[in-house]
Amino acid sequence: MDNRYYFFLLAVMAVTTYLVRAVPFTLFRRKIKNPRVKAFFEYIPYTVLSAMTFPAMLYSTGSFIGAGVGSVVALILAYRGKSLLIVAVGTCAATFLVSLLQMFLPF
Amino acid sequence: MVLQKRMTFNKGFKDGLIIGAGYLSVSFSFGIMAVSNGLTWWQAVLISILNLTSAGQVAGVEIMAGLGGPIEMMVTQFVINMRYSLMAISLSQKTDKSMTVPARIVNSYVITDEIFGVASSQESVGFKYMTGLGIMPVAGWTLGTLLGAVMGNILPAVVTTSLAIGIYGMFVAIVLPVCRKSKTISIICIMAVLLACVFRYVPFLYAHISSGFAIIICAVVSALVGVFITPASELKEEADG
Numbered sequence: 545m546d547n548r549y550y551f552f553l554l555a556v557m558a559v560t561t562y563l564v565r566a567v568p569f570t571l572f573r574r575k576i577k578n579p580r581v582k583a584f585f586e587y588i589p590y591t592v593l594s595a596m597t598f599p600a601m602l603y604s605t606g607s608f609i610g611a612g613v614g615s616v617v618a619l620i621l622a623y624r625g626k627s628l629l630i631v632a633v634g635t636c637a638a639t640f641l642v643s644l645l646q647m648f649l650p651f
Numbered sequence: 652m653v654l655q656k657r658m659t660f661n662k663g664f665k666d667g668l669i670i671g672a673g674y675l676s677v678s679f680s681f682g683i684m685a686v687s688n689g690l691t692w693w694q695a696v697l698i699s700i701l702n703l704t705s706a707g708q709v710a711g712v713e714i715m716a717g718l719g720g721p722i723e724m725m726v727t728q729f730v731i732n733m734r735y736s737l738m739a740i741s742l743s744q745k746t747d748k749s750m751t752v753p754a755r756i757v758n759s760y761v762i763t764d765e766i767f768g769v770a771s772s773q774e775s776v777g778f779k780y781m782t783g784l785g786i787m788p789v790a791g792w793t794l795g796t797l798l799g800a801v802m803g804n805i806l807p808a809v810v811t812t813s814l815a816i817g818i819y820g821m822f823v824a825i826v827l828p829v830c831r832k833s834k835t836i837s838i839i840c841i842m843a844v845l846l847a848c849v850f851r852y853v854p855f856l857y858a859h860i861s862s863g864f865a866i867i868i869c870a871v872v873s874a875l876v877g878v879f880i881t882p883a884s885e886l887k888e889e890a891d892g
Contacts, residue, residue, distance in 0.1 A: 545689050545690055545691075545694065545715065549715075549718070550690075550694055550715065552721065553711075553714070553715050553719075553721065553724050554694075554697065554698060554701065556721045556724045556725055556728075557698070557701075557702060557707070557711045557724050557728055558701035558702055560724070560725050560728040560729055560732070561701075561702050561703075561704055561707055561728050561732050561735075562759065562760065564728070564729060564732045564733060564735050564736055565732075565735045565736070565739055565759040565760065565762045566739075566755070566756060566759035566760075567736070568736045568739040568740050568743075569739035569740075569742065569743060569755050569758070569759045569762065570752060570755045570756060570759065572739065572740050572743050573743060573746075573755075575744060576744060579886040580878050580886060582744070583877065583878050583881055583886055584874050584875065584877075584878050585740060585741040585744050586741075586744075587835075587836065587839055587873070587874035587877040587878070588737060588738070588741045588870060588871075588874050589738075589741060589767065589768060589771040589772070590826050590829060590830075590836050590839070590840055590843075591839055591840060591842075591843040591869065591870040591871075591873040591874045591877070592734065592737075592738070592764065592767075592768070592843075592866060592870040593764075593768050593822045593825060593826050594826055594839075594840040594841075594843035594844050594847070594869075594870075594873075595843040595844065595846065595847040595865070595866050595869035595870050595873070596764055596822065596847075596866055597819050597822045597823060597826070597844075598844040598847060598848070599844075599847060599848055599851050599852075600819070600847070600851075601816065601819035601822075601823075604812075604815050604816045604819055605812040605813055605815060605816050606808055606809065606812045607812075610813070611816055614816050614820065615819075615823075617820075618819070618820040618823040618824070619823060619827065621820075621824070622820075622823045622824040622826075622827035622828065623827055623831070625828055626824065627824070628666075628669055628769075628821050628824045628825065629668075629669055630824075631820045631821060631823060631824035632669050632672075632673070632817040632818070632820040632821045632824070633817070634820065635816055635817055635819070635820025635823075636813050636814055636816060636817040636820070639812075639813045639816045640809065640810070640813035643809045643812070643813055644809060647809065
């Protein structure tokens with residue numbers, strides 16, 4: 545790829561991405577007083593994470609079944625209140641084992 | 652005081668480890684994708700260092716590969732990454748006094764879905780914590796891109812893909828405990844997932860609405876419903892506390 549074209553588009557891309565984050569974060573500093581607006585911004589993190597996780601989680605690995613088992617393990621561990629690290633490691637391990645099994649078993 | 656500050660930084664750093672590990676595998680596939688689209692390894696790495704976003708970068712590389720123009724690049728990045736604006740305002744509600752204007756100019760750079768998710772699960776967010784939190788994700792994101800671009804085919808796929816799911820496990824671990832405590836939050840989270848399923852499984856929507864934009868719609872609609880269904884008495888309590 546031509547370097548001049550690359551650097552020009554990279555600059556446009558990076559500046560846009562940065563400003564989308566920095567402008568609201570820098571200018572919007574006051575605490576919201578209105579209880580409904582406040583509640584909205586309290587809910588947003590959880591609805592964003594939920595929408596990002598399912599169903600995308602099921603397609604995040606090469607194996608739908610492996611990812612499905614990993615998701616169930618994640619839900620059980622998280623429901624039991626395990627730490628972020630334990631849940632993440634458990635999810636990876638379960639997915640890895642199932643994916644590995646699938647490579648050797650005929651289903 | 653100094654000790655407390657260092658501990659805050661260390662806590663952020665530790666919380667960032669899982670995100671960094673998750674980013675390593677996600678950016679690994681970005682590295683492979685960028686090189687297969689005609690970029691060199693250093694061009695791919697530079698994109699990752701300067702943007703620190705997954706969906707936006709994939710779209711950006713596709714535009715570069717198609718020799719698209721700057722307007723197309725700007726509009727695409729704006730739409731896909733608009734959710735960061737929402738997250739920035741939400742995070743602003745949790746920042747403490749150490750989050751001065753220069754601190755915000757620095758920390759803005761690390762507002763990503765995952766870092767936001769972890770940061771907003773904290774009681775309050777300061778400059779030290781946020782800076783510590785960002786280090787490993789930036790390192791993992793950059794290193795993963797480099798590794799993917801240089802040696803994508805060496806590691807067995809079963810290893811790299813199994814690492815990619817860990818980050819979602821972490822999201823589940825953030826959301827589920829909160830759902831157990833709040834009925835409203837559990838309702839709106841289920842709703843957000845159902846809406847996300849609609850965007851994923853209705854072919855027309857899946858083909859025409861980018862994943863970044865779909866996330867904004869699902870999250871905003873569900874959160875608005877949450878505001879609507881929360882009893883006024885509960886709202887007042889939250890406002891006081």
